[in-house]
Amino acid sequence: MPLCKECKKFFPVKEDPNKGDCVQRVVDPRQAYYKAKPVGANMDASSCSSFEKI
Amino acid sequence: MAEAAVNIKELEKNQEWWRAAELKRSKRLDYLRKAVWKKGAVGGLYAPGIKVDMERAGLFTDGYFANLNDPGMVRHAKAVANVLDNITIFITDQAQLVGYVGSLPHTISWLIEGGALLNEEVYNEPGIAPEPEAESLKKIAAMMDRWNGHTVQDKFIPYVLSFAAEEGVKLLSGAVGWGLPLSISGYNGKDYEYILTGKRGFEDIIEDIDRRQNDMTEKARKKAGPEYLHVGLRMMNWEGMKIVLQAVIRYANRYARLAKIVAENYETNPKCREELLRIAETCERVPAKPQRNLQESLQFDHFLQVVERFESGGGAWPSRPDYYHGPWYDKDVNIDKRLTKEEALDLVGEFMIRAHEVGAFFPRWTREGLQGITGTWVWTLGGVKQDGTDACNDMTIAMLQAARLVRVSNPTFAFRWHPQVKDEVMRECFECIRQGLGYPSMRNDPVLITNAMHWHGHPIEEARTWVHQACMSPCPTTKNGFQPMRMASATANMAKVVEYALFNGYDKVVNMQMGPQTGDARNFKSFDELYNAWAEQLKWLMNLLTMSVNFGRAMSPEMCPRSFLSAISERSVESGLDAVSPEGDRGNSWITAFTWVENIDSLAAVKKLVFDDKKYTMDQLITALDTNWEGYEEMRLDFVKNAPKWGNDDDYVDDIMLKCLREAAQFSKVIKDPSGNNWPILPENVSGNIHYANIVRALPNGRRLGDALYDGGISPGPGLDKKGPTAVLKSCGKINHITDGRAFLLNQRLSPTQLSGEKGYQLWRSYMHTWADLGLDHIQFNVIDDATLRSAQREPEKYQEVIVRVAGYSAHFVDISRKTQDNIIQRTVQGIA
Ligand code: SF4
Numbered sequence: 018m019p020l021c022k023e024c025k026k027f028f029p030v031k032e033d034p035n036k037g038d039c040v041q042r043v044v045d046p047r048q049a050y051y052k053a054k055p056v057g058a059n060m061d062a063s064s065c066s067s068f069e070k071i
Numbered sequence: 072m073a074e075a076a077v078n079i080k081e082l083e084k085n086q087e088w089w090r091a092a093e094l095k096r097s098k099r100l101d102y103l104r105k106a107v108w109k110k111g112a113v114g115g116l117y118a119p120g121i122k123v124d125m126e127r128a129g130l131f132t133d134g135y136f137a138n139l140n141d142p143g144m145v146r147h148a149k150a151v152a153n154v155l156d157n158i159t160i161f162i163t164d165q166a167q168l169v170g171y172v173g174s175l176p177h178t179i180s181w182l183i184e185g186g187a188l189l190n191e192e193v194y195n196e197p198g199i200a201p202e203p204e205a206e207s208l209k210k211i212a213a214m215m216d217r218w219n220g221h222t223v224q225d226k227f228i229p230y231v232l233s234f235a236a237e238e239g240v241k242l243l244s245g246a247v248g249w250g251l252p253l254s255i256s257g258y259n260g261k262d263y264e265y266i267l268t269g270k271r272g273f274e275d276i277i278e279d280i281d282r283r284q285n286d287m288t289e290k291a292r293k294k295a296g297p298e299y300l301h302v303g304l305r306m307m308n309w310e311g312m313k314i315v316l317q318a319v320i321r322y323a324n325r326y327a328r329l330a331k332i333v334a335e336n337y338e339t340n341p342k343c344r345e346e347l348l349r350i351a352e353t354c355e356r357v358p359a360k361p362q363r364n365l366q367e368s369l370q371f372d373h374f375l376q377v378v379e380r381f382e383s384g385g386g387a388w389p390s391r392p393d394y395y396h397g398p399w400y401d402k403d404v405n406i407d408k409r410l411t412k413e414e415a416l417d418l419v420g421e422f423m424i425r426a427h428e429v430g431a432f433f434p435r436w437t438r439e440g441l442q443g444i445t446g447t448w449v450w451t452l453g454g455v456k457q458d459g460t461d462a463c464n465d466m467t468i469a470m471l472q473a474a475r476l477v478r479v480s481n482p483t484f485a486f487r488w489h490p491q492v493k494d495e496v497m498r499e500c501f502e503c504i505r506q507g508l509g510y511p512s513m514r515n516d517p518v519l520i521t522n523a524m525h526w527h528g529h530p531i532e533e534a535r536t537w538v539h540q541a542c543m544s545p546c547p548t549t550k551n552g553f554q555p556m557r558m559a560s561a562t563a564n565m566a567k568v569v570e571y572a573l574f575n576g577y578d579k580v581v582n583m584q585m586g587p588q589t590g591d592a593r594n595f596k597s598f599d600e601l602y603n604a605w606a607e608q609l610k611w612l613m614n615l616l617t618m619s620v621n622f623g624r625a626m627s628p629e630m631c632p633r634s635f636l637s638a639i640s641e642r643s644v645e646s647g648l649d650a651v652s653p654e655g656d657r658g659n660s661w662i663t664a665f666t667w668v669e670n671i672d673s674l675a676a677v678k679k680l681v682f683d684d685k686k687y688t689m690d691q692l693i694t695a696l697d698t699n700w701e702g703y704e705e706m707r708l709d710f711v712k713n714a715p716k717w718g719n720d721d722d723y724v725d726d727i728m729l730k731c732l733r734e735a736a737q738f739s740k741v742i743k744d745p746s747g748n749n750w751p752i753l754p755e756n757v758s759g760n761i762h763y764a765n766i767v768r769a770l771p772n773g774r775r776l777g778d779a780l781y782d783g784g785i786s787p788g789p790g791l792d793k794k795g796p797t798a799v800l801k802s803c804g805k806i807n808h809i810t811d812g813r814a815f816l817l818n819q820r821l822s823p824t825q826l827s828g829e830k831g832y833q834l835w836r837s838y839m840h841t842w843a844d845l846g847l848d849h850i851q852f853n854v855i856d857d858a859t860l861r862s863a864q865r866e867p868e869k870y871q872e873v874i875v876r877v878a879g880y881s882a883h884f885v886d887i888s889r890k891t892q893d894n895i896i897q898r899t900v901q902g903i904a
Pocket residue numbers: 020021022024025026027038039040056060062065066067068069
């Protein structure tokens with residue numbers, strides 16, 4: 018089972034590597050931006066369509 | 072470059088300011104301006120692509136129900152903290168300021184805890200649920216089920232029914248009042264003197280609260296007494312404040328971390344990388360610690376505004392950016408020379424854009440009342456300092472210049488004019504007006520400061536800090552002076568007063584006995600009889616609305632606590648009470664009087680044509696009104712054309728205006744707000760003149776059911792001010808703008824051709840001198856010709872940044888309904904003599 022921590026978009030928190038941010042680039046019809054959302058390092062990534070293996 | 076300069080000149084010569092602005096602003100500002108998703112509803116509908124923010128709703132719901140057994144303020148703070156810790160955040164390319172009230176740029180916030188009325192609308196609004204829609208609707212329905220019995224509305228209604236069921240039904244009819252009398256709808260002022268002057272950051276407040284908690288615990292343990300009866304409540308409120316302050320610091324740090332990740336892993340452009348690292352440094356600093364420079368000061372302020380909107384509706388945006396950020400502008404640009412003027416202008420322009428992009432899901436009646444915008448966000452500029460000296464600074468000028476570059480319709484500005492304002496600053500105000508922004512509106516500072524002291528007893532230093540709490544009403548920014556909720560939920564559809572006086576208090580639109588039975592008007596034998604009925608209806612309506620707001624205010628700390636607002640308010644940090652609690656609030660309430668002038672023109676018409684000239688009987692008039700003037704067109708035109716109309720310097724009708732205002736002013740001192748202070752009226756309209764068009768029946772001023780009402784507080788009816796702009800000013804100048812009410816909105820349309828060049832400025836200056844000499848408190852201008860507006864109606868895509876003044880706010884012309892557009896075109900274009 019792939020995990021978030023095996024994904025290129027996962028950035029662990031230094032103080033607690035079990036936690037991290039999923040950082041993604043988005044280009045919508047009006048603007049481009051980076052977005053971040055807290056995720057767990059061991060979160061199941063099998064149904065994530067944005068998963069990118071490190 | 073040279074070609075662009077020629078092009079700009081040409082466009083400015085043709086007064087195509089919106090096109091010139093696109094070329095004049097920096098690439099960054101142009102990008103950021105065009106990056107904004109339109110959040111205001113157009114004709115009551117949200118633009119394609121706009122989605123309700125499911126994340127805030129879901130996270131707040133989870134946080135709330137996970138802590139259901141906690142005391143109110145703590146539970147609320149934990150729910151807000153859950154949002155701040157987990158919501159998706161984003162940083163737009165080229166941005167230097169961050170923070171948004173939603174998870175993605177195209178989302179609008181949704182306060183799910185408000186009530187089923189709003190939530191049902193979210194569920195039923197076509198296209199607003201994120202894709203995949205079916206899945207979102209399922210989630211929305213599940214969340215709504217969870218909230219059933221827990222929303223503010225659910226908690227509030229039994230209390231209302233317990234003592235005022237009939238009044239509640241009348242208010243809910245939508246015929247006479249506008250707005251929700253609870254603190255969840257926001258519109259609160261802020262204690263900026265406490266939080267935005269660079270004296271403290273959130274860590275300092277947390278430390279202060281810790282000290283107070285220890286102190287109170289110790290004292291309460293030592294000695295029993297009534298002063299410690301509510302120690303538990305206070306301790307819990309303080310706890311809630313600390314929870315939310317700590318969460319905001321973490322929220323800012325999340326931005327710092329994202330900026331660093333992007334700078335270190337994705338960004339290849341060295342300048343952009345440097346800017347991202349500066350964002351990181353800024354968000355690590357504020358709001359945890361006090362700001363040290365302009366970027367930190369603006370960012371601090373923006374975090375305050377964003378987080379406030381995570382906890383309430385935030386319908387208004389009281390703010391005084393030049394006053395509070397001016398010292399940092401001065402330090403960076405003039406003293407340390409850390410920023411060039413152009414760099415500072417980019418920051419200031421972006422600061423406006425960050426506010427402009429904020430949006431919320433509103434019920435349909437609000438969307439219709441606030442066409443094309445997301446709230447009445449009027450930022451205050453200019454004015455005097457607490458010591459009475461001129462407060463204008465370089466930031467004032469930068470704000471006015473940035474406004475012309477970014478041309479947003481929300482926020483807008485209002486300028487506190489006073490005799491010491493320098494010509495240089497007046498020219499900047501004029502340029503904004505001439506370039507068709509519709510703002511700044513001009514406010515008479517000496518009059519309004521005296522007015523604040525007269526009505527609410529603010530000490531002069533406190534009164535001098537005033538900002539616009541919403542569109543019009545001044546409210547101080549001090550510990551005891553700031554107002555923590557929308558007391559203007561006492562917003563009256565005043566045209567109903569004369570309608571009810573003519574129809575014995577019965578409303579045939581909603582088919583209810585609304586007002587008191589003041590007698591069959593067919594039998595009135597004198598104008599005095601009609602006037603007395605009018606006065607009785609007026610008092611009934613003023614009392615109905617203020618009673619409901621007082622009640623809502625008293626219940627608010629329990630129904631919808633404001634942990635964040637309390638945490639940034641000195642009086643709450645000191646007392647441990649919710650900021651909305653009346654304790655420590657001097658009181659600054661006002662009744663917004665929509666559709667006021669219809670009363671005056673209607674009363675004058677009846678006096679003249681029925682009682683003085685005896686051309687018609689009351690019986691004939693009531694019959695004609697009852698049929699919506701159908702079959703009585705000749706008579707209707709007589710009432711339009713041959714009865715005196717407000718705004719023409721005609722004492723006959725102007726005296727009726729004064730009599731009516733003074734009747735209201737007297738009663739304003741009888742009814743009291745929760746602090747025991749007065750409730751003066753404030754005639755203005757937002758776009759209530761359109762919203763109420765199908766609610767107010769035919770009136771003796773000649774209107775028919777469905778016709779747009781007059782457009783502004785004391786503005787004459789469109790096309791009815793026949794004697795020119797000075798006559799309008801003279802009529803308005805007969806009102807005592809200190810004692811007759813809280814403030815009075817006046818719209819004027821001026822000709823762009825006449826205002827061109829230096830001559831145009833001089834004409835406007837002398838017009839403004841007359842305005843000031845007559846003691847008017849407000850005026851705002853539309854300076855745009857009919858041809859441009861008609862072209863914008865034909866080809867809206869080419870006129871996206873054309874702005875018009877609607878009422879107490881501006882909107883992009885293409886974003887308002889056709890009816891409002893036509894109403895603006897109909898306003899008389901005044902030539903200044
Ligand atoms: S949520 Fe998906 S994209 Fe994000 S880190 Fe996990 S696997 Fe990667």
